[in-house]
Amino acid sequence: MKSLYNDDEARKFxxxxxxxxxxxxxxxxxxxxxxxxxxxxxxxxSNCKNFFGDDIEVLYVKGSGWDLKTxxxxxxxxxxxxxxxxxxxxxxxxxxxxxxxxxxVTTDPVAPAPSVEAILHAIIxxxxxxxxxxxxxxxxxxTPDGKKAITTLYPDCLVLDYIMPGFILxxxxxxxxNDINLTQYKGIILLHHGVFTFDDNAKVAYxxxxxxxxxxxxxxxxxxxxxxxxxxxxxxxxxxxSLRQTVSKTRGIPQLAMLNTHKNNVGFSSRAxxxxxxxxxxxxxxHVIRTKRTAMVINNDDISGSVASFANDYQAYFEQNSNGGxxxxxxxxxxxxxxxxxxxxxxxxxxxxxxxxDITRHTIKAIxxxxxxxxxxxxxxxxxxDLEYWVLEQNKLKKSGCTRHIHQGxxxxxxxxxxxxxxxxxxxxxxxxxxxxxxxxxxxxAENFNTATLKGVVCDLTNFxxxxxxxxxxxxxxxxxxxxxxxxxxxxxxQTIEDLDDNTWDATMLINLTATERLxxxxxPYLKLGIDSSIVVVGSRNYxxxxxxxxxxxxxxAGITQLARVAAMELAPYxxxxxxxxxxxxxxxxxxTDEALASSAKRYNLTIAQYKxxxxxxxxxxxxxxxxxxxxxxxxxxxATTGAQFPVDGGNDRVI
Numbered sequence: 001m002k003s004l005y006n007d008d009e010a011r012k013f014x015x016x017x018x019x020x021x022x023x024x025x026x027x028x029x030x031x032x033x034x035x036x037x038x039x040x041x042x043x044x045x046s047n048c049k050n051f052f053g054d055d056i057e058v059l060y061v062k063g064s065g066w067d068l069k070t071x072x073x074x075x076x077x078x079x080x081x082x083x084x085x086x087x088x089x090x091x092x093x094x095x096x097x098x099x100x101x102x103x104x105v106t107t108d109p110v111a112p113a114p115s116v117e118a119i120l121h122a123i124i125x126x127x128x129x130x131x132x133x134x135x136x137x138x139x140x141x142x143t144p145d146g147k148k149a150i151t152t153l154y155p156d157c158l159v160l161d162y163i164m165p166g167f168i169l170x171x172x173x174x175x176x177x178n179d180i181n182l183t184q185y186k187g188i189i190l191l192h193h194g195v196f197t198f199d200d201n202a203k204v205a206y207x208x209x210x211x212x213x214x215x216x217x218x219x220x221x222x223x224x225x226x227x228x229x230x231x232x233x234x235x236x237x238x239x240x241x242s243l244r245q246t247v248s249k250t251r252g253i254p255q256l257a258m259l260n261t262h263k264n265n266v267g268f269s270s271r272a273x274x275x276x277x278x279x280x281x282x283x284x285x286x287h288v289i290r291t292k293r294t295a296m297v298i299n300n301d302d303i304s305g306s307v308a309s310f311a312n313d314y315q316a317y318f319e320q321n322s323n324g325g326x327x328x329x330x331x332x333x334x335x336x337x338x339x340x341x342x343x344x345x346x347x348x349x350x351x352x353x354x355x356x357x358d359i360t361r362h363t364i365k366a367i368x369x370x371x372x373x374x375x376x377x378x379x380x381x382x383x384x385x386d387l388e389y390w391v392l393e394q395n396k397l398k399k400s401g402c403t404r405h406i407h408q409g410x411x412x413x414x415x416x417x418x419x420x421x422x423x424x425x426x427x428x429x430x431x432x433x434x435x436x437x438x439x440x441x442x443x444x445x446a447e448n449f450n451t452a453t454l455k456g457v458v459c460d461l462t463n464f465x466x467x468x469x470x471x472x473x474x475x476x477x478x479x480x481x482x483x484x485x486x487x488x489x490x491x492x493x494x495q496t497i498e499d500l501d502d503n504t505w506d507a508t509m510l511i512n513l514t515a516t517e518r519l520x521x522x523x524x525p526y527l528k529l530g531i532d533s534s535i536v537v538v539g540s541r542n543y544x545x546x547x548x549x550x551x552x553x554x555x556x557x558a559g560i561t562q563l564a565r566v567a568a569m570e571l572a573p574y575x576x577x578x579x580x581x582x583x584x585x586x587x588x589x590x591x592x593t594d595e596a597l598a599s600s601a602k603r604y605n606l607t608i609a610q611y612k613x614x615x616x617x618x619x620x621x622x623x624x625x626x627x628x629x630x631x632x633x634x635x636x637x638x639x640a641t642t643g644a645q646f647p648v649d650g651g652n653d654r655v656i
Contacts, residue, residue, distance in 0.1 A: 490511050
């Protein structure tokens with residue numbers, strides 16, 4: 001591991017302790033081999049002035065919820081140093097009392113809750129203190145002879161057995177350093193947990209960490225086998241969708257199932273001993289609140305049985321370790337290994353799945369490394385359980401969790417969403433929590449939507465092989481499909497049937513009707529395995545009240561209305577709802593230019609404002625209005641509704 005410390009850059013912070021603390025904290029956060037996703041913590045002891053202008057000595061310690069990779073000054077909680085240190089002298093301190101006492105000594109009432117290791121940081125008698133959960137050191141300690149190897153490798157460190165974080169750990173360190181001169185040590189190694197380094201100089205404290213971690217990395221490179229198995233992956237997408245559905249039902253909320261087919265992940269999951277080594281425990285107990293204690297072993301021949309087996313094992317683990325006063329968390333897995341396919345992360349959002357995938361990537365490397373050094377030997381199930389059900393860790397997880405939206409954890413596909421109703425619908429579904437993939441032949445779709453959770457794909461919906469491939473890609477990426485909105489269409493009017501151009505008729509039927517049928521056809525196998533699955537077909541007022549000169553459009557919209565009604569009957573046994581939304585006079589789309597709008601209004605001898613509100617309710621209809629209806633119809637609010645037709649037209653007397 002190389003030091004990232006830059007003397008020229010660091011000089012900018014010579015007279016600002018907290019700015020220097022931010023700088024070296026970010027250096028630590030820059031390496032996933034040291035900390036990941038909010039892990040680790042740092043502190044600095046400094047002076048500041050109180051309200052009355054008096055100098056006071058404070059401890060700035062990383063606040064809960066902040067990530068060392070991106071931390072700022074506001075991410076450090078200032079605590080009056082002396083009373084924080086004094087907390088280590090009491091015999092016992094409950095978690096609730098510790099939280100209360102730390103709040104009482106916080107000098108800034110709007111600062112985040114301080115790290116649970118705040119007392120420990122306070123009692124280490126150095127200005128700068130760094131703490132990481134470095135992979136290499138913890139991997140070494142997770143072997144049968146781990147303590148011996150660590151003690152030999154670090155004669156200049158204080159090595160302590162694992163104990164619960166928080167006050168208990170602070171008390172352990174307080175007693176261990178009480179009668180020794182800590183200046184003789186570069187750091188403290190906490191077995192199965194991580195490393196503390198410290199110094200009055202920020203650079204020294206940081207580079208001590210780099211040195212200690214590098215020793216472990218060098219030891220591993222010399223003594224471990226790092227040539228791990230790898231292979232390519234072939235995935236049955238129907239089984240992936242079935243796996244996601246079963247996990248979602250077990251957790252009680254929709255989950256994404258994000259498959260990682262990197263050759264290293266596939267190789268790990270295909271090891272003959274995978275089911276044994278992946279079920280012994282995490283790298284460090286801190287990971288348990290993200291990943292649960294073990295991976296799920298996925299049986300390719302019994303997907304639902306694999307999930308049920310994991311759930312049963314988790315319940316047994318809870319019953320064996322609970323004191324009788326705890327409420328069991330959900331029994332669903334957070335990650336699993338699928339032989340010859342890779343690993344799968346389960347979560348309510350892409351962010352949650354990405355965090356789990358990152359931890360998994362580090363876990364499978366650590367496990368295989370430790371296996372080559374004598375065997376992967378994580379902490380006991382009881383120790384891990386105590387951290388998983390530790391109230392302070394649960395509170396941390398709640399603070400970092402996603403807000404529940406009506407479509408949270410769901411996966412939606414919207415066609416024709418480069419502009420207008422389709423664009424508004426994609427944005428509305430995404431706002432309401434869904435991961436959305438939009439398909440459109442217009443390249444603007446990829447410009448409009450280019451994130452991991454709202455993605456635009458350029459797709460010719462009349463190229464049916466391409467459509468099928470894109471539907472499969474959605475499942476391959478996120479694990480399934482729950483919502484399908486069929487919105488793509490064209491509108492060409494102004495020709496009577498006698499004068500209608502054959503190409504206009506054929507193109508309208510192909511895009512509006514046939515492409516909708518194919519989209520439903522290709523998505524149906526996955527929708528059957530979705531969560532509260534819903535298809536919404538975007539029709540038109542013209543299905544019921546056609547206009548002269550619009551035969552192709554009116555017939556195509558009547559056709560997809562009938563198609564949706566038939567689909568509602570066919571898919572009801574699979575709990576897939578199919579409904580139709582009929583918009584009219586939606587003028588905020590590319591179809592309606594200023595010139596076209598003015599021309600149409602003039603034809604009716606109306607102002608533009610009057611023309612826009614030419615309905616019974618005298619209200620203007622927008623793409624967002626239609627999108628809101630589509631999103632709501634796709635939600636559980638309409639769980640008992642299928643085959644229905646919803647006008648979004650302000651009331652049309654001809655239709656009524």
